[in-house]
Amino acid sequence: MERDKVIEVEGLVKKFGSFIANDHLTFDVYRGEIFGFLGANGAGKTTAIRILCGLSRPTSGKVLVAGFDANHPEEIKKRIGYMSQRFSLYNDLTVKDNIELYGGIYGMTMKEIRPRTEKLLAKLSFNQYGDTLIGSLPPGIKQKLAFAVAVFHDPEIVFLDEPTSGVDPITRRQFWEMIYETASRGITVFVTTHYMDEAEYCDRVTIMNEGMIVALDTPSALRKRYNSSSIEELFVKIARHKTETA
Amino acid sequence: MKKFMAFVKKEFQHIFRDYRTLIILFGLPAAQILIFGYAVRTDLTNAGIAVLDNAHDVVSAELITRLDASEFFHIKYFLNTYDEIDPAFKKGKIKAVIIFPDDFAERLTREGNATVSIIADGSEGNNANLVTGYTTAILNDYSAGLTKQLTSAMPVIIPEVRMYFNPNLQSHFMFIPGIITLILILISALMTSVTIVREKEFGTMEVLLVSPLKPWQIILGKVAPYFFLSLVNVIVILLMAWFVFDLPVKGSISLLIAECMLYILLGLSIGILISASVEKIMNAIFISALGLMLPTLLLSGFIFPIENMPKIYDYVSLFLPPRWFVEIIRSIMIKGAGFGYVWKGTLILAAMTLFFMLLSARKFKVRLGEGGK
Numbered sequence: 001m002e003r004d005k006v007i008e009v010e011g012l013v014k015k016f017g018s019f020i021a022n023d024h025l026t027f028d029v030y031r032g033e034i035f036g037f038l039g040a041n042g043a044g045k046t047t048a049i050r051i052l053c054g055l056s057r058p059t060s061g062k063v064l065v066a067g068f069d070a071n072h073p074e075e076i077k078k079r080i081g082y083m084s085q086r087f088s089l090y091n092d093l094t095v096k097d098n099i100e101l102y103g104g105i106y107g108m109t110m111k112e113i114r115p116r117t118e119k120l121l122a123k124l125s126f127n128q129y130g131d132t133l134i135g136s137l138p139p140g141i142k143q144k145l146a147f148a149v150a151v152f153h154d155p156e157i158v159f160l161d162e163p164t165s166g167v168d169p170i171t172r173r174q175f176w177e178m179i180y181e182t183a184s185r186g187i188t189v190f191v192t193t194h195y196m197d198e199a200e201y202c203d204r205v206t207i208m209n210e211g212m213i214v215a216l217d218t219p220s221a222l223r224k225r226y227n228s229s230s231i232e233e234l235f236v237k238i239a240r241h242k243t244e245t246a
Numbered sequence: 247m248k249k250f251m252a253f254v255k256k257e258f259q260h261i262f263r264d265y266r267t268l269i270i271l272f273g274l275p276a277a278q279i280l281i282f283g284y285a286v287r288t289d290l291t292n293a294g295i296a297v298l299d300n301a302h303d304v305v306s307a308e309l310i311t312r313l314d315a316s317e318f319f320h321i322k323y324f325l326n327t328y329d330e331i332d333p334a335f336k337k338g339k340i341k342a343v344i345i346f347p348d349d350f351a352e353r354l355t356r357e358g359n360a361t362v363s364i365i366a367d368g369s370e371g372n373n374a375n376l377v378t379g380y381t382t383a384i385l386n387d388y389s390a391g392l393t394k395q396l397t398s399a400m401p402v403i404i405p406e407v408r409m410y411f412n413p414n415l416q417s418h419f420m421f422i423p424g425i426i427t428l429i430l431i432l433i434s435a436l437m438t439s440v441t442i443v444r445e446k447e448f449g450t451m452e453v454l455l456v457s458p459l460k461p462w463q464i465i466l467g468k469v470a471p472y473f474f475l476s477l478v479n480v481i482v483i484l485l486m487a488w489f490v491f492d493l494p495v496k497g498s499i500s501l502l503i504a505e506c507m508l509y510i511l512l513g514l515s516i517g518i519l520i521s522a523s524v525e526k527i528m529n530a531i532f533i534s535a536l537g538l539m540l541p542t543l544l545l546s547g548f549i550f551p552i553e554n555m556p557k558i559y560d561y562v563s564l565f566l567p568p569r570w571f572v573e574i575i576r577s578i579m580i581k582g583a584g585f586g587y588v589w590k591g592t593l594i595l596a597a598m599t600l601f602f603m604l605l606s607a608r609k610f611k612v613r614l615g616e617g618g619k
Contacts, residue, residue: 053456054456055452055455055456074458074460077456077457077458078458080456082452082453082456082457083453084449084452084453085449086448086449086452087448087449088449088450088452088453089450090256090260090450091448092259092260092263092264093256093259093260093263097256097259100252101252101253101255101256102457103252104248104249104251104252104253104255105249105252105253105454105457105458105459106249106457106458107248107249107458109248133263159456
């Protein structure tokens with residue numbers, strides 16, 4: 001059975017002058033899966049995610065996100081959520097203010113926002129924080145709220161750009177539980193990370209190196225193919241292989 | 247539109263939650279007006295003056311006593327020759343020199359009038375005006391007293407006022423238009439550039455750009471509250487000018503407000519341009535403060551009359567919006583000029599606004615199109 005494709009990328013090239021940041025990327029992402037994007041800094045992850053989010057245009061190639069072409073990002077933007085590697089809530093607004101702001105930006109009415117906010121805070125057991133300024137909350141709670149806000153408007157896809165950088169292991173663990181829960185609601189999760197252990201949590205993983213996709217499969221299939229006990233080991237092998245053939 | 251309003255609401259929340267911003271917004275103009283006003287007033291109680299008494303008669307002696315006894319003046323120097331006037335001023339401790347002619351009392355009784363010369367330090371325009379005003383009042387008071395005693399024709403003491411340094415007294419009441427100019431640039435350019443750059447620095451700008459809000463909506467949503475607050479500020483300043491300094495707007499208030507709106511737009515577009523050019527809040531503050539506030543203070547004619555500057559600064563100031571705006575506001579507020587007198591400056595400000603808007607729109611497009619990193 002053909003699975004429902006929510007992102008289709010074929011021959012994506014992105015050049016900055018003579019520098020090729022994305023070199024003929026081709027991949028599909030299926031609805032409801034957790035899709036990992038792995039690579040060292042400068043491998044081209046951020047460039048690719050910016051194009052998928054409509055922040056930047058491809059130089060050439062076909063990019064469809066939620067069924068819309070990346071050259072017309074307005075439609076895409078309505079259907080996605082985004083959480084950047086930097087903290088993206090407003091410290092000088094309360095938790096509820098922030099939720100209302102992002103809900104409002106995505107076209108939700110206060111009638112829809114209010115009950116959903118209550119439900120969300122109850123689910124996270126953050127009821128007591130509703131009227132607290134974001135700036136006075138501990139980092140772990142902020143991070144979880146940022147994610148909850150990114151999927152508040154029920155996007156088709158949520159893009160997480162290194163969401164767990166600089167977060168303690170316990171929060172990372174809880175954070176990934178939230179990601180699983182989100183995916184089970186049918187929201188596709190597109191996540192970039194440089195924590196190799198997190199790659200194991202993904203349904204499928206893409207490994208990028210120097211602007212190209214060097215591997216794409218489920219974590220277990222990749223481990224088997226490269227005869228490695230972990231993604232981390234596999235990643236080192238691929239990188240070494242690259243430099244040897246270069 | 248609903249999305250846009252949600253965004254504007256958030257911007258107001260930022261402002262009202264941050265009491266420091268509010269203090270700057272409303273405290274600064276109030277403080278400045280009071281400081282300027284206070285400085286003007288203190289200088290006039292017990293101001294130092296010098297007297298050149300060529301008459302040495304009863305009437306001049308009586309007048310000198312009255313001047314010295316008044317709360318406004320104390321006599322610092324008694325001069326003997328005209329040559330001593332210049333050094334007395336240059337030492338800087340006196341606000342005016344009062345000169346009695348040699349046949350003062352005689353003329354006053356025989357011809358019914360006599361002249362007293364008041365030479366005021368015109369470099370401090372407000373003070374000069376007040377000094378001559380108070381002196382004239384004391385002289386009139388004295389001659390009115392004489393009239394009651396004498397039944398003959400009323401003797402008149404004619405004050406002959408001259409300004410040292412600045413004969414036409416052109417800095418008169420310059421500071422209210424100056425403060426409006428300064429505050430508007432400060433709020434509209436500095437605060438908008440800071441608030442936009444803050445989104446960039448904290449990384450929230452990226453999230454906004456990914457959202458369905460269009461870039462122009464983001465920018466407009468950020469500046470709209472400041473446009474509104476700037477207008478409120480103008481009204482506060484005008485009310486203070488009126489009630490604290492008795493300086494009502496002589497010309498059309500709606501014209502004045504319209505000119506202020508134009509100038510706010512200009513400031514906002516400069517602020518947007520600054521925010522498109524820098525990544526850090528500190529840089530935005532630095533550029534706004536150095537690039538906007540200093541020229542506004544120094545070259546707009548607000549504190550230092552442009553006429554007294556070297557020609558080169560005069561030409562430079564032609565390219566500075568505050569110069570034109572100060573002139574427009576002064577014309578409307580103090581001279582009661584209508585649009586017919588200020589259309590040229592208005593046109594220049596409008597052209598500058600358009601220029602900065604196009605420039606910042608282009609700059610933003612370039613940045614967003616091929617996103618920085």
